Amino acid sequence: MTTVTNLNQFRKTKARKDKRASADENAVKFGRTKAQKDLEKARAEKDRRDLDGKSTT
Template identity: 45%
Template sequence: MAEIVNLNQVRKAKARRRKEAEASANRTKYGRTKAERQRREQEQARERRVQDAHKLEGEETPSDRPPDRQPTDDA
């Protein structure tokens, strides 16, 4: 006698396998190695240091302002 199969479960399992295969391909295609990630982090840290070194004393950037001092459009 044939085995009874729940078609809903089979369909969902097939979809999971397809998605996992696609995710694996994308990780290979778009993923970065650990060395590449570390290099990018080091570059970003260096860029922040260089930018911070060029700031004038007392200079405020919009992100440095406290929330109560943010500009408003109530003009």
């Protein structure tokens, strides 16, 4: 005798997997970690301060 499969549950599980796969793809394409964002912000701020310090106005 075979087991009974709940099709609603199967459909929802498949949708979750598809959504997760799509999110993972987007994270690879566009995502940066918080540490990377903070580092980039700190470097930009330092560059700005260095440039302001070197100006001769």
